Amino acid sequence: MRDRQALAQAIAADLMPPEVGWLDTLNTLAERARTATAGEPQQPWTPPENTGPLPPHLLPLAQSILNDQAHAIVALQEQMAELRTRDKVVRSAGYDSSSVPVYIDQVG
Numbered sequence: 001m002r003d004r005q006a007l008a009q010a011i012a013a014d015l016m017p018p019e020v021g022w023l024d025t026l027n028t029l030a031e032r033a034r035t036a037t038a039g040e041p042q043q044p045w046t047p048p049e050n051t052g053p054l055p056p057h058l059l060p061l062a063q064s065i066l067n068d069q070a071h072a073i074v075a076l077q078e079q080m081a082e083l084r085t086r087d088k089v090v091r092s093a094g095y096d097s098s099s100v101p102v103y104i105d106q107v108g
Helices: 003-013 018-038 056-092
Strands: none
Touching: 018 056
8 A cells, every 4th residue: 555655646746737637536546445445334436527548657556456446345245244144143043022032152
């Protein structure tokens, strides 16, 4: 992540005004990948308009962000699988409103 920040700062010094929009977009996507991995809720993302094609010198930064997004997807899939497992455990305990409360021993 620090390498990407250093790369973004180095690139920013040489950008032309239209390219700044791309850098802002890439920084937004990087932040969204980081917060998604942490499990924070995300607002829908709207791609910017009129940015044109990605400048070639921003490609390494974009590829780095794409890699972070792939890691975020894997982390979210793992979290979802764990939640499904927990849901199955809770559902297997059953529930009958007329019965006495049941406690699950997690220690032993």
